[in-house]
Amino acid sequence: MDKNKVDSLVMDVVTSSDVRKKEEAINAIWQEAFRQGVYPASIHDLYKARGEGRWGGCTVPAMNLRTLTYDAARAIFKEALKINAAAFVFEIARSEMGYTDQKPLEYSTVILAAALREGYQGPVFIQGDHFQVNAKGYQADPAKEMEALKKLIREAIEAGFYNIDIDSSTVVDLSKTDLLEQQKLNSEICADLTVYIRSLQPKGVNISVGGEIGEVGSKNSTPEDLRAFMTLYLKKLPQGVEGISKISVQTGTSHGGNVLPDGTMAKVNLDFNVLKTISEACKKDFKMAGSVQHGASTLPEDKFHHFPEYDTAEVHLATQFQNMVFDSKQFPGDLKKKIYDWLKVEAKNEFKPGMTDEQFFYKSRKKALGPFKKEIMAIKDREAIAAELEVKFAFLFEQLKIKDSKKAVQQYIKESKVGKVFSLTHDKKAEAFEGDD
Numbered sequence: 267m268d269k270n271k272v273d274s275l276v277m278d279v280v281t282s283s284d285v286r287k288k289e290e291a292i293n294a295i296w297q298e299a300f301r302q303g304v305y306p307a308s309i310h311d312l313y314k315a316r317g318e319g320r321w322g323g324c325t326v327p328a329m330n331l332r333t334l335t336y337d338a339a340r341a342i343f344k345e346a347l348k349i350n351a352a353a354f355v356f357e358i359a360r361s362e363m364g365y366t367d368q369k370p371l372e373y374s375t376v377i378l379a380a381a382l383r384e385g386y387q388g389p390v391f392i393q394g395d396h397f398q399v400n401a402k403g404y405q406a407d408p409a410k411e412m413e414a415l416k417k418l419i420r421e422a423i424e425a426g427f428y429n430i431d432i433d434s435s436t437v438v439d440l441s442k443t444d445l446l447e448q449q450k451l452n453s454e455i456c457a458d459l460t461v462y463i464r465s466l467q468p469k470g471v472n473i474s475v476g477g478e479i480g481e482v483g484s485k486n487s488t489p490e491d492l493r494a495f496m497t498l499y500l501k502k503l504p505q506g507v508e509g510i511s512k513i514s515v516q517t518g519t520s521h522g523g524n525v526l527p528d529g530t531m532a533k534v535n536l537d538f539n540v541l542k543t544i545s546e547a548c549k550k551d552f553k554m555a556g557s558v559q560h561g562a563s564t565l566p567e568d569k570f571h572h573f574p575e576y577d578t579a580e581v582h583l584a585t586q587f588q589n590m591v592f593d594s595k596q597f598p599g600d601l602k603k604k605i606y607d608w609l610k611v612e613a614k615n616e617f618k619p620g621m622t623d624e625q626f627f628y629k630s631r632k633k634a635l636g637p638f639k640k641e642i643m644a645i646k647d648r649e650a651i652a653a654e655l656e657v658k659f660a661f662l663f664e665q666l667k668i669k670d671s672k673k674a675v676q677q678y679i680k681e682s683k684v685g686k687v688f689s690l691t692h693d694k695k696a697e698a699f700e701g702d703d
Contacts, residue, residue, distance in 0.1 A: 307389030367636030480516030
């Protein structure tokens with residue numbers, strides 16, 4: 267497919283208000299991806315190999331692309347091709363889907379289009395990040411909250427999200443003194459959702475599922491927390507159902523980082539030993555890939571090489587990419603002013619006592635990504651911004667040591683191309699068909 271045609275189809279997917287045109291663009295991209303050997307895949311078997319000591323030495327970056335998703339994904343694929351890398355994940359969280367106006371199908375389609383545009387072939391790992399139980403919602407009406415989460419899981423799997431991180435750590439009860447009691451509800455919900463995910467996975471796909479034992483921003487996690495969680499989780503999981511392959515932990519970071527009154531970032535006291543000791547326990551006791559670090563993109567650059575050194579299985583990176591877009595000299599000043607003026611009205615409830623303007627805009631500007639999506643996609647110098655992101659991705663890939671990871675991906679990830687035809691104009695599931703090759 268002609269590169270200009272791919273660009274045009276992406277604009278239809280992302281910005282068109284014509285549902286029929288959007289549907290046609292989505293199907294054109296998926297069908298071309300199928301023909302070119304580009305397909306959504308699960309990273310589960312690679313993580314299983316890591317848990318069994320057959321692969322390792324690097325940390326898989328899981329990258330949340332909140333804005334200019336197509337351009338940022340193209341930059342990622344460009345860098346991956348340069349260094350023969352394939353062990354990287356594209357992800358988007360439950361909350362991000364809302365404020366960025368990126369539903370699962372749009373997100374996965376744009377990622378596949380970026381791979382096509384750059385000539386990348388093979389499995390593409392797309393992940394639902396923080397498919398999170400809302401603690402207040404669960405307390406008010408558990409059945410309603412679980413059904414909402416299950417609906418999102420169904421939608422995501424249908425859209426090719428074959429990697430899902432369950433986050434029920436929000437219901438960990440730290441008021442209890444016994445670790446089993448602390449992790450009881452977390453483990454039970456995670457087990458129930460694991461079973462649900464397995465019931466929906468397509469033929470030939472073993473979805474990668476992650477759990478979480480420590481909510482980012484709370485107390486640091488321990489191997490004892492992991493063992494308490496897994497003891498209850500495995501007890502709840504029916505026999506024969508494959509469980510999670512990784513665990514997210516708290517090490518001292520926070521999502522988005524902590525911004526100071528002058529707009530600079532506060533220093534973070536990240537305990538890398540948490541990652542190492544929990545990864546050791548994951549492998550030794552449960553044959554899992556290891557620990558997962560959230561909230562890391564705004565860390566100082568001299569910290570990233572520690573992740574593979576401390577045997578971190580996966581690291582989640584998000585806010586800094588958004589920051590680089592907003593703060594780029596190529597981002598139009600008049601558009602930025604328009605967005606900030608909008609935030610003063612539409613996000614005024616997020617302005618807390620004692621906040622400076624710098625802190626308010628830093629914390630709230632992500633809320634404008636959805637409402638201003640079309641205008642951001644219309645920026646003339648998008649490629650220049652993407653080039654700045656590409657430098658960042660190159661740095662991260664080097665620090666996380668994913669060079670030549672394509673060899674391991676080819677070895678452990680079996681091909682499972684499933685072509686799909688989607689309908690946006692009728693209330694029906696996508697029709698799926700398996701390839702011959």
